[in-house]
Structures are given as C-alpha cells and as structure tokens.
Amino acid sequence: MDFLLYIKAAILGVVEGATEFIPVSSTGHLIVAQNLLGFTGAKENAFIIFIQLGAILAVVWLYRRRIGEWVWNGDRAGEAGRLLLNLFVATLPAVAIGLPTHAWIEAHFFRPLPVALALIGGGAAILLVERFHRPTEVEVLERIPLRTAFGVGLIQVLSILFPGVSRSGATILGGMALGLSRPAAAEFSFFLALPAMAGSSLVELAGAREALAWSDAPLFVLGFAVSFAVALAVIRALLAFVARHSFVPFAWYRFAAGAAVLAWLVLAHP
Helix, strand or coil: CHHHHHHHHHHHHHHHHHCCCCCCCHHHHHHHHHHHHCCHHHHHHHHHHHHHHHHHHHHHHHHHHHHHHHHHHCCCCCCCHHHHHHHHHHHHHHHHHHHHHHHHHHHEEEEEEHHHHHHHHHHHHHHHHHHCCCCCCCHHHHHHHHHHHHHHHHHHHHHHHCCCCCHHHHHHHHHHHHCCCCCHHHHHHHHHHHHHHHHHHHHHHHHHHCCCCCCCHHHHHHHHHHHHHHHHHHHHHHHHHCCCCCCHHHHHHHHHHHHHHHHHHHHHCC
16 A cells, blocks of 8 residues: 555545635645645546545535535525526536637646746735625525626636636625625535535536546545535534624735745746
C-alpha cells in the first residue's frame, strides 16, 4: 500500500470539502494542490471529480429533514415545486454553455496562472458586490423569484468559463447583487450545486471510466469520505458566519492566495 498516495488523497479531500461552498474556488485550489502534490493524470483527475460528489452529499445530508418534508408532504405546487423550478431554470445556462465548452476550457485554462488571475479578480468582485449590491428584497430560499434564479444561473456560467472564479462565489454574490439576503443566496448556491455538480461529475466520470480499476476504490472512498465530512462542517460554519458578517474576509484571502500562486510560479520558473 502506498501510504503517501493515501495522504495525498486525504489532503485533496480536505481541499475539496473546505473550498467547495465558500467563495474561494475549489477548482482553483484543487488545480494548484494537484500540481504541488504531483497528483496529475487521467486517473487522478477522475478522483478529483469523484470527491466532489462527497461535498454534494454533505448538502443533501445537512438539509435532509427539509427535503424529506417537501417529499413526504407532496408540496409540488408550493415551496418544493418553486425551488425545483428555480433550480431547473438556473441550471440551463450551465448546461447550454458548459457542456460544449468544457473540454476546450480544461485544455487551456486549467493551469495555475489563469487560476491565480481569477482568484485576484474574484476578490475584487467580492469587494464591489459588498459595496454596491442592491438592497435585500428576498430573505428566504423558498421565495426567490424565477427571474432571479435565472439571473444567478447566468452568473454561474462565469465559474465554468474561468476556473478560479468559484461557482459558489459567483452564485452567492450574484444572488446578493440581484437582491437576495446573504443566507438566502448561500442556501440557493448550496442547492444549485446539486444538479450542476452532480451532472457534470457523472458525465466526466463516465468519460474517464477506462482509466479506473476496482483497485482504486479504497483511495476514492477515502477522498469521498474526507470531502463529505469537511464540507459538512464548512457549510454549517458558513451559514453561521454569513448571518453576522460580510464576505470581505474572503476577498482578502483570494488576493493573498492569488499572489502566493503567482510567487510560486515565478520561483518555480524563474
């Protein structure tokens, strides 16, 4: 057994779970972490895709009671039906634009330099949205208008086109810019991750199946479990944080992270 390989898997599970639902870009952090750890290749990329499903499961687990109430109460025309329609509409832009462009974007932009620039640009976007976003018009997840959901879906496309932008950052800040409260924007971002991430992950895993073997299962299970546990803790912490604070600290983190990646690139390739 290659214990170093399992340590790398656990580290990447922590990175995925810690960054997926906060506005710092999990994709960007994973690209940099993979390069630092030497964890690259077809099988390794499939591992990264798979552990995203662990983070998705954390959302389902955290909201299991609310989801259960929607399902068992048969609330198809009320809150559950409205949310499902909003998620469907918000996912359409990602499907229409993301699927045909993903291979090209992965080939050209999944590198540390574009990620560093996107991290810094995203930090500036956080400061601008926090300073100039419109007054809150919607306080709770279940009352988000359809047009607002579609607007958030359009903004989500930025995270597909530019790795390092952050899907959660784009959707949360986009929601705030369109009049959602921080908690409502954060919760809609969590739920929007379910179709967006699950769909793309399953499609990519199907395409990478030839690179996988049953002997890889323990490694994948470890990364999945770590990602799930860390994401669960981070989601709870983020909900408590946004109830009392702005996202400005994440902007300064993005500036620091982007600068650190640029410095690493300069030192590694003088």
